[in-house]
Amino acid sequence: MMNLEGKTYIVTGSSMGIGEAIARRIVNLNGKVLIHGLENDATQDVAESLKMPFFVGDLVSPKICEELVSKAIEEFGEIYGLINNAGAVLRNLIEETDADFWDRVMNINARAPMLLIRAALNELSASKGYVLNIGSVNAYSGEPNLLAYSASKGALMTLTRNLGDTLHRDYGIKVNQINPGWVLSEGEKQRKIDEGMEDDWYKKLGKEEAPSGRMITPEDIAFTAVNFLTENFGPISGQVIELSQFPFIGRNAPKC
Numbered sequence: 183m184m185n186l187e188g189k190t191y192i193v194t195g196s197s198m199g200i201g202e203a204i205a206r207r208i209v210n211l212n213g214k215v216l217i218h219g220l221e222n223d224a225t226q227d228v229a230e231s232l233k234m235p236f237f238v239g240d241l242v243s244p245k246i247c248e249e250l251v252s253k254a255i256e257e258f259g260e261i262y263g264l265i266n267n268a269g270a271v272l273r274n275l276i277e278e279t280d281a282d283f284w285d286r287v288m289n290i291n292a293r294a295p296m297l298l299i300r301a302a303l304n305e306l307s308a309s310k311g312y313v314l315n316i317g318s319v320n321a322y323s324g325e326p327n328l329l330a331y332s333a334s335k336g337a338l339m340t341l342t343r344n345l346g347d348t349l350h351r352d353y354g355i356k357v358n359q360i361n362p363g364w365v366l367s368e369g370e371k372q373r374k375i376d377e378g379m380e381d382d383w384y385k386k387l388g389k390e391e392a393p394s395g396r397m398i399t400p401e402d403i404a405f406t407a408v409n410f411l412t413e414n415f416g417p418i419s420g421q422v423i424e425l426s427q428f429p430f431i432g433r434n435a436p437k438c
Contacts, residue, residue, distance in 0.1 A: 184414065186213030190258035191411065192250065194218045194241060194298070195268030197225040199367035200316060203400035204265055204407045209234065211408060216254045218268065241268055241294035242286060251301040261305035263411045266295035266338075267316040271369075273327040284330050291334035296341055299349075299357075307353040314410045315342050315359040316403075317422065319430045335361070339422050346420020356419040358410050363426025366397035390436060393427050 191208055195201035197219025205215045209232045217236040219225030229236035235257045239246035254261050270290040274283055295315055299306075306313065317335045318324075324332025339359060346357040364370075366384050374383050384397055403425055409415055424430050 184211050184408065184412065186211040186408070186412065189213045189262040189412070190215075190254070190260055191263040191265060192216045192218065192254045192261060192298070192302070193265040193267055194250070194294075196265075197221065197228050199369055200362065200365060200400045200403050201265070201267035202228055203404035204267065205232065205234070207401075207404040207408050208411075214258060216250070216257060218250060240290075241298070242289045244297050247294055247297040248301050251298060251305075254302075255305060260309055261302050261311060262309045263312040263314065264298060264302050264306065265314045265316065265407065265411075266298060268294065269316070269318075269331075269334075271328075271331055274330065275327050276329055279330055287330040288334050288337065291331065292337040292341065295338060299345065303349075303353065303355075306349075306355045310354040311356075312411045312415075313345070313349075313355060313357040314407060315357070316407075317342075317359050317361040319361050319363050319424055319426055321361060322430065342422055343420050350417075350419035356410075356415070356417070358415075358419060359422040360403065360407060360410070361422060361424045361426075361430075362403050363398060363424065363430065364391070365400060365403060367400055398425065398427065 186208055193201050193205045193215050196205040196217045205217055208215050215234050217225055217229040217234055219238060222238045225236045225238050237250050237253045241247055270287050272287050299313055315338055317338050320328055320332040321335035321339050342357055342359040349355040349357055375381060406425060
């Protein structure tokens with residue numbers, strides 16, 4: 183079994199959803215994590231349940247990005263891995279998308295990961311560490327009301343491939359990305375209910391949406407994510423993989 187004893191990580195957006203699942207799996211494997219979130223109570227609750235330090239702040243601010251990395255160095259003395267999971271899933275059609283909306287989504291989903299990597303560069307170089315960016319299959323196009331979100335995840339994918347080359351060669355840092363498909367987080371459950379679906383909508387999906395009979399869970403993503411964070415993954419860098427229930431590109435047509 184993998185053992186992350188002595189390894190220290192930052193997981194952004196780890197007060198809920200995929201980020202929380204990744205943080206919990208790291209701690210279960212004996213690693214240490216700085217928990218991050220937007221809301222103090224939720225972030226503190228997760229941190230206390232894991233007996234780990236926490237940091238609250240909006241990564242739209244470059245200053246907050248720097249402070250988050252400084253907090254991890256203060257707590258752990260080093261950084262072995264950075265998991266850029268925090269993201270803004272904000273919905274708007276192009277007719278509703280103005281410059282401020284576009285900039286906020288881009289700043290959280292694409293700029294913040296870059297600023298965090300830059301802020302942690304010395305520590306990640308010293309540890310020959312790992313960066314894992316959490317993207318989305320929406321990076322390839324996305325739904326009409328996810329224009330800004332999809333574009334930001336496309337930008338993140340290019341960032342991963344670019345830095346996965348340069349940082350690996352020049353600093354010894356491996357940079358990779360997971361693009362999850364449709365994940366059954368608590369936030370996604372509630373979003374669909376708010377949109378008018380039944381409370382147990384996720385139990386009534388057909389084979390087109392969930393071929394296995396259930397949706398992907400945050401824990402499913404976390405199980406794969408931790409494999410990107412140690413030398414067990416080898417010298418792989420600059421790669422993007424999709425974690426979905428079916429091929430996102432080139433899926434077989436349904437039977438008539």
